[in-house]
Amino acid sequence: MDLHGGNIYKILREEGRKVLDYSANINPLGLPQSLKDKLKEDLSFLEQYPDPEYIEMREAIGKHNDIHKENIIVGNGATEILFLYGKAQNPNHVVIVSPTFAEYERAFYKSKKITYFPLEEKEDFKLSLERLKERIEELNHGEKVDLVVICNPNNPTGGFIPKEEIEELGKLGGEKKFKILVDEAFIEFVHGGLSQSVASYRNKNIFIVRALTKFFAIPGVRLGYGISFDEKLNKKIKEIREPWSVNGIAEGVTKVLLEDREYIKKSEEWIEKEKKWFYQELLKISKVKPYKTQVNFILVKLVGELEVKEFKKLMLEKNILIRDASNFQFLNDKYFRLAIRDRKSNEEVLRSIKDVIR
């Protein structure tokens, strides 16, 4: 199971090699100082059971989003939120906008039918809402669609559609009786950040998944949440969930992280500058085609003869780990994904790509 580059990275590190990990989409600023300080001064939350209701944690997240804590569901990473939603909603026919994160399929493994709605390469993998609506209409003649899953911004394509469009789909869902799950795990990296979230519409058809993992560089902590305005669903989730799934560290650091204005500001400045620059620089390289990204990673296509397996191997010889994207639905052995990191590392990656593909 090629779950994450992080694992390979570890093996390589143990071999004593210093590898630049461009396979995982983590904020390169690393652990926030505020988090380190907190852990230095206070470990009491390790000694206690987490609050089974996670009230303070949900309050902090609610405040950060200007949403009442009753609409916040915390999870052991975004993954738990996703699987909880799958269990609670238990949809019959799921449409997944693809290529995208593979875990959606697993979260809805009990569904009778899963249909992949393809983002088109010729449209640079940008989601066409019109085409999606038509497709849902069409599918409804057969097994009725009751859930549409959209990763927004989308992993691995880096595309982002405005909240107005998601809301439009949410309204259509109200008429046609389908729900929308929007995974906003990367929304903090979009220009404007949380203000661009569809959460502001408080549409009870739209369930939102979030993670603190990527933006705050804490994948080890496991810290995700859901935003939902559907009271019935929230009650159901409460009933079926396992107790204490969110650990005390996550509980203990949430508030500290969300209030770390300095880290947030620095990260926003970094990503704003770096994503445009990196895209432009990739454009200049012949034999690769980068797709415009709104976030901290970028999808790239090899347009020459080279295939991604070989390319990955060659890059690894240069101590750079990329994400082979060939196993994403609708992609093939020409695609890879790069994280976007600090300028110096990005320059090194660009140099290596040029070396490798010429």
Next chain:
Amino acid sequence: MDLHGGNIYKILREEGRKVLDYSANINPLGLPQSLKDKLKEDLSFLEQYPDPEYIEMREAIGKHNDIHKENIIVGNGATEILFLYGKAQNPNHVVIVSPTFAEYERAFYKSKKITYFPLEEKEDFKLSLERLKERIEELNHGEKVDLVVICNPNNPTGGFIPKEEIEELGKLGGEKKFKILVDEAFIEFVHGGLSQSVASYRNKNIFIVRALTKFFAIPGVRLGYGISFDEKLNKKIKEIREPWSVNGIAEGVTKVLLEDREYIKKSEEWIEKEKKWFYQELLKISKVKPYKTQVNFILVKLVGELEVKEFKKLMLEKNILIRDASNFQFLNDKYFRLAIRDRKSNEEVLRSIKDVIR
């Protein structure tokens, strides 16, 4: 949901009251120094995704138990292990030896039938294997029993039956086609510790649940594991589990904890001395009946007029939080459970009980 005293404790603490928490069964020695040192020197495991296979972690646990890592399943607390087993095994008719931990019932909520096998007060809640075997035989005339759940040592009664008896049941399970789930979350507190575990028989009918939470005083970390010699089951669990459910802190500290011989030794010495002494002292108090315990908590019955709700209130006025045990199956409003802590605190609790019930 009265999930844990820990929550009430938090509220009281916020009121500025210093409360002795006798409701949660956590090692009073507190966070191991080795753990604090580790967190001071190395937080890198927060910045990385956990190894999706948790190989090093399972190796450390395997070594600690003298069991191969292939037989170790790690979990986000013992709770995740329990629920995973429930999903993977999906038993039809479950017999739960009771009174016991309430989560078993939730873990098997999809089972067609749950039968509670009562431990008898007149037998001081000691499990009679003969009676249990007879009962299974009897039940098999109706809906066939396919799983027996035993918490050993048992929460809240503190009783422990020798591994030979569990193994005997495991053999019977082989003949009669039922499985056994043994929750050994408190086994480190038993005299002889892990050497008393039924794991040594490597019986593939017997699935064992463990936690590091109680013994190492780290409920906030969420760290549990399962021991299973059933390859088919282990494969199934691997298939259905959510990725990265165990956080990086748990992954990062497991080895450190299991190798902290000093903490383990100190804890064993403390519990060995304190459990006997506390039981003897409780025996001396009229109007309460303590039940002999093998672990770090003790079940007590009010034998006078006083009921537990009132008793709990009176104890709280003395800033001691006890666990009302009336909501355990087969217990009633006369029962409460006490943690066993350090001598000074235990003396204070004994004094308060005497004051309150005279």
